[in-house]
Amino acid sequence: MAPKKPEPKKEAAKPAPAPAPAPAPAPAPAPEAPKEPAFDPKSVKFKEAFSLFDRTPTGEMKITYGQCGDVLRALGQNPTNAEVLRVLGKPKPEEMNVKMLDFETFLPILQHISRNKEQGTYEDFVEGLRVFDKESNGTVMGAELRHVLATLGEKMTEAEVEQLLAGQEDANGCINYEAFVKHIMSG
Amino acid sequence: MGCSSSSTKTRRSDTSLRAALIIQNWYRGYKARLKARQHYALTIFQSIEYADEQGQMQLSTFFSFMLENYTHIHKEELELRNQSLESEQDMRDRWDYVDSIDVPDSYNGPRLQFPLTCTDIDLLLEAFKEQQILHAHYVLEVLFETKKVLKQMPNFTHIQTSPSKEVTICGDLHGKLDDLFLIFYKNGLPSERNPYVFNGDFVDRGKNSIEILMILCVSFLVYPNDLHLNRGNHEDFMMNLRYGFTKEILHKYKLHGKRILQILEEFYAWLPIGTIVDNEILVIHGGISETTDLNLLHRVERNKMKSVLIPPTETNRDHDTDSKHNKVGVTFNAHGRIKTNGSPTEHLTEHEWEQIIDILWSDPRGKNGCFPNTCRGGGCYFGPDVTSKILNKYQLKMLIRSHECKPEGYEICHDGKVVTIFSASNYYEEGSNRGAYIKLCSGTTPRFFQYQVTKATCFQPLRQRVDTMENSAIKILRERVISRKSDLTRAFQLQDHRKSGKLSVSQWAFCMENILGLNLPWRSLSSNLVNIDQNGNVEYMSSSQNIRIEKPVQEAHSTLVETLYRYRSDLEIIFNAIDTDHSGLISVEEFRAMWKLFSSHYNVHIDDSQVNKLANIMDLNKDGSIDFNEFLKAFYVVHRCEDLMKPDVTNLG
Numbered sequence: 001m002a003p004k005k006p007e008p009k010k011e012a013a014k015p016a017p018a019p020a021p022a023p024a025p026a027p028a029p030a031p032e033a034p035k036e037p038a039f040d041p042k043s044v045k046f047k048e049a050f051s052l053f054d055r056t057p058t059g060e061m062k063i064t065y066g067q068c069g070d071v072l073r074a075l076g077q078n079p080t081n082a083e084v085l086r087v088l089g090k091p092k093p094e095e096m097n098v099k100m101l102d103f104e105t106f107l108p109i110l111q112h113i114s115r116n117k118e119q120g121t122y123e124d125f126v127e128g129l130r131v132f133d134k135e136s137n138g139t140v141m142g143a144e145l146r147h148v149l150a151t152l153g154e155k156m157t158e159a160e161v162e163q164l165l166a167g168q169e170d171a172n173g174c175i176n177y178e179a180f181v182k183h184i185m186s187g
Numbered sequence: 188m189g190c191s192s193s194s195t196k197t198r199r200s201d202t203s204l205r206a207a208l209i210i211q212n213w214y215r216g217y218k219a220r221l222k223a224r225q226h227y228a229l230t231i232f233q234s235i236e237y238a239d240e241q242g243q244m245q246l247s248t249f250f251s252f253m254l255e256n257y258t259h260i261h262k263e264e265l266e267l268r269n270q271s272l273e274s275e276q277d278m279r280d281r282w283d284y285v286d287s288i289d290v291p292d293s294y295n296g297p298r299l300q301f302p303l304t305c306t307d308i309d310l311l312l313e314a315f316k317e318q319q320i321l322h323a324h325y326v327l328e329v330l331f332e333t334k335k336v337l338k339q340m341p342n343f344t345h346i347q348t349s350p351s352k353e354v355t356i357c358g359d360l361h362g363k364l365d366d367l368f369l370i371f372y373k374n375g376l377p378s379e380r381n382p383y384v385f386n387g388d389f390v391d392r393g394k395n396s397i398e399i400l401m402i403l404c405v406s407f408l409v410y411p412n413d414l415h416l417n418r419g420n421h422e423d424f425m426m427n428l429r430y431g432f433t434k435e436i437l438h439k440y441k442l443h444g445k446r447i448l449q450i451l452e453e454f455y456a457w458l459p460i461g462t463i464v465d466n467e468i469l470v471i472h473g474g475i476s477e478t479t480d481l482n483l484l485h486r487v488e489r490n491k492m493k494s495v496l497i498p499p500t501e502t503n504r505d506h507d508t509d510s511k512h513n514k515v516g517v518t519f520n521a522h523g524r525i526k527t528n529g530s531p532t533e534h535l536t537e538h539e540w541e542q543i544i545d546i547l548w549s550d551p552r553g554k555n556g557c558f559p560n561t562c563r564g565g566g567c568y569f570g571p572d573v574t575s576k577i578l579n580k581y582q583l584k585m586l587i588r589s590h591e592c593k594p595e596g597y598e599i600c601h602d603g604k605v606v607t608i609f610s611a612s613n614y615y616e617e618g619s620n621r622g623a624y625i626k627l628c629s630g631t632t633p634r635f636f637q638y639q640v641t642k643a644t645c646f647q648p649l650r651q652r653v654d655t656m657e658n659s660a661i662k663i664l665r666e667r668v669i670s671r672k673s674d675l676t677r678a679f680q681l682q683d684h685r686k687s688g689k690l691s692v693s694q695w696a697f698c699m700e701n702i703l704g705l706n707l708p709w710r711s712l713s714s715n716l717v718n719i720d721q722n723g724n725v726e727y728m729s730s731s732q733n734i735r736i737e738k739p740v741q742e743a744h745s746t747l748v749e750t751l752y753r754y755r756s757d758l759e760i761i762f763n764a765i766d767t768d769h770s771g772l773i774s775v776e777e778f779r780a781m782w783k784l785f786s787s788h789y790n791v792h793i794d795d796s797q798v799n800k801l802a803n804i805m806d807l808n809k810d811g812s813i814d815f816n817e818f819l820k821a822f823y824v825v826h827r828c829e830d831l832m833k834p835d836v837t838n839l840g
Contacts, residue, residue, distance in 0.1 A: 044693065045710040052226055052708055056553070073219030080212050125213055128206035149214075153207035156214065164214050183650075 043107055049075055050103050061103050066096035068109070077113045081154045087112060129177040139176050142169040225618070225653050227708065228660035229594060232615035234705040235663055236592075239756070285331055288324040288443060299325045301332070303408045308376060311405055315364060315398045323443035326401065330450045333404040336411055337457040342489050343481075344415050344462045346382065353628040356384045356470060358589030358597075358608035359419065362393025362432070365640040366611055366622050367402065373638065374624065377406045377414045384462050386589045386608065387419020387472030387547070391430035393611065397439060397447075418458035418489075419472040420547040420565070420590065424451060425496040428760045456490040460546055465629040467584040474549030474588050474605075475577050476567045477557040484542055491535045492543045495565055496760075550591060551605045571601040578604060587625065596623025596637045612639045616659040618652035661715045667703060668716065669734050670753040673746050674702050679727040688726055695725040747793050747801065754789070761785065762815040772812040778802050 053063050053071050063071060069084040085091065087109050091099060101109075132140040132148065142165055149156045149164070156164070168175045168183070290298070297314035299307045299321075314321070348354050355374055360367055377383045385403055390396035407414045420426065427433045436451075437444040461471035461484075469481075535543075548566025552558075555570040574586060587606045591598075592614045598607045612622035623637045668675065678698040682690055690698075695717070696709035713719060718729035736745075736752045751758070761781060762773055773781075782798050785791070802813065 048708040070219040073216040074223035078216040128209035131206040154211045
């Protein structure tokens with residue numbers, strides 16, 4: 001995706017009053033300090049990230065409903081797909097790639113999701129995996145995990161499962177889940 | 188009992204379900220965050236790439252400026268050059284270019300047999316897979332013969348497809364040989380049944396530009412009606428100076444490299460401007476503008492378009508002003524090809540030149556209208572309305588172009604009328620993007636095929652590939668930052684009223700964006716670039732803690748060093764342009780004169796005495812000449828990071 005060029009429209013979207021960026025070797029202009037935004041400075045950071053997901057051809061600062069989940073996750077939240085749909089007002093599947101969301105509508109959604117303290121922790125995740133540890137020896141069968149992830153809950157596709165478990169199975173097809181979790185968490 | 192065992196079972200499956208949900212949730216979060224990081228890295232790469240291209244514009248105007256103001260110091264050399272120009276006319280002889288070079292018996296590489304056949308294509312492919320180097324004699328012969336055939340071809344090649352004869356269209360390859368191999372593997376070698384169009388930018392950046400060029404030219408000579416080459420903006424000897432192809436040639440062909448470079452200049456200019464498929468699809472490298480005149484472009488003498496950095500000057504139109512300005516045929520490029528005292532018929536008109544630049548450099552954008560492409564420094568941004576207008580005017584249905592890297596290898600815009608196709612996967616870095624090609628046949632919708640080259644050792648998990656890409660992008664960004672250290676420091680200090688060494692993230696981001704001219708998510712990137720204290724404030728000098736520019740000479744003032752580092756690429760091109768015999772040396776006087784011009788045009792404030800001192804120091808053997816490659820190589824960036832134990836010679840090109 002091409003980076004946004006310094007068109008006037010884009011300038012208006014940023015809180016700081018940036019004059020047209022000049023890469024010329026002239027010495028630094030003497031700018032006025034930008035006024036601090038009236039709202040939470042963190043939201044400026046979120047806005048920056050939001051604009052990166054904006055795929056509209058004219059940089060309108062909008063994302064599709066379908067992107068909402070990913071943007072929330074990129075900003076550090078972990079809603080389930082069901083939660084995302086709920087917070088978007090249960091849109092129909094065909095609306096997901098069509099209906100758009102601007103930043104002003106997105107921000108309260110982000111704030112709402114982040115209040116959900118039921119974020120899974122490392123321990124929850126390990127507990128989840130331990131369920132499939134039949135022999136209580138710290139490993140789970142890769143094959144069983146694949147099956148579960150693809151058939152239960154918010155099903156993953158085969159490709160997604162493959163990507164998740166890539167390189168984690170040993171010669172016997174077992175996965176040491178504590179190591180696995182550490183691997184995921186550090187990403 | 189039955190009851191209890193079934194409730195245990197339900198409990199078990201409930202737990203499984205909950206567990207599955209947790210894992211799936213984590214996976215989705217993990218994947219989204221990885222993708223975001225990948226996206227950030229790509230944005231960094233692209234911003235920097237386009238900012239570099241903007242530097243081209245400055246360079247181009249500098250060249251014009253040089254032409255107007257630089258009167259050559261050595262008159263005798265000038266006369267000699269004028270003489271050699273004439274003999275160069277005669278040098279179009281095959282003997283001088285090709286036959287005078289022998290292929291020694293000891294040569295183990297591929298030997299081509301003219302007239303070429305498909306055996307030669309196979310031979311080349313096998314040899315290049317083994318990383319052999321084709322002997323200069325064959326390189327020259329191939330280029331010479333290809334040029335001869337290209338000369339017969341019109342500016343636009345018209346081709347027809349049929350259900351049994353689809354055409355495959357490939358975009359930028361940029362010297363990435365593995366991608367070409369992959370395309371041929373997936374899609375078959377070129378032949379009468381399997382025609383190809385290669386849409387420009389075969390060379391520069393990657394490390395096998397010459398090999399790609401050879402494969403394409405040999406295939407062209409074997410199948411001239413089925414292998415079509417379009418000129419790209421990198422099929423330009425000036426661009427090659429900056430973006431690596433010239434270096435590659437001089438490195439692989441130490442003895443005959445210069446000859447190859449000479450013939451390449453003309454070869455490029457004979458490449459066709461574009462291809463038209465089934466009278467309805469226009470395939471060109473860059474794009475169009477609202478004034479694009481296909482009729483004019485069909486007629487123009489394309490071989491007069493030498494380089495984007497050599498625009499037609501005033502004197503091209505008015506012969507008589509020459510004597511007024513006392514310009515004595517100033518020549519300022521590698522082989523005296525531009526002659527400002529040449530007759531007007533030797534050059535394109537400004538209008539014609541701009542028309543070709545538009546074709547090679549423009550980019551489509553979402554906004555209606557047509558705006559100068561300030562990012563690249565050439566061509567324009569054209570909107571959907573321009574596309575409709577031009578396509579309708581010439582009764583065309585679609586425009587296929589390349590020129591821009593796309594994450595998926597292709598992108599469709601302007602309501603399906605413009606397709607970008609890009610064939611160099613992992614263009615910026617391992618894992619940055621896929622490559623793609625299109626298969627076309629009249630009456631059916633185009634089919635896209637994607638791929639991504641992975642090194643044998645590189646079946647790394649996605650996470651590691653994103654790490655690599657991100658580290659690479661951050662490293663390049665850090666180098667950018669250090670190259671503007673003085674300007675940045677000044678800007679920071681202006682904001683820092685209390686002289687605390689700290690700024691808010693907003694203030695810091697504001698300065699970074701202004702000085703570097705890169706539209707990046709600075710707040711999100713801040714943790715990678717600077718130290719942030721507990722209050723969330725930025726310690727703005729911390730970005731230069733782990734990185735510095737190596738001073739080649741202790742006496743050199745750090746601002747000078749920084750400036751020289753920053754303009755390394757431009758200086759390299761300028762020096763190469765002055766160094767007409769490719770000796771790698773320029774005289775100290777030339778260096779001084781050039782520097783004066785450079786500093787006044789680029790508005791760089793370094794006083795002459797410093798530069799003189801530097802020049803004298805660099806003239807190591809005190810013979811009055813400077814080896815500028817050594818000079819430029821001396822400016823590199825040292826990363827003081829844990830994982831980088833030795834200084835890295837960065838390549839800005």
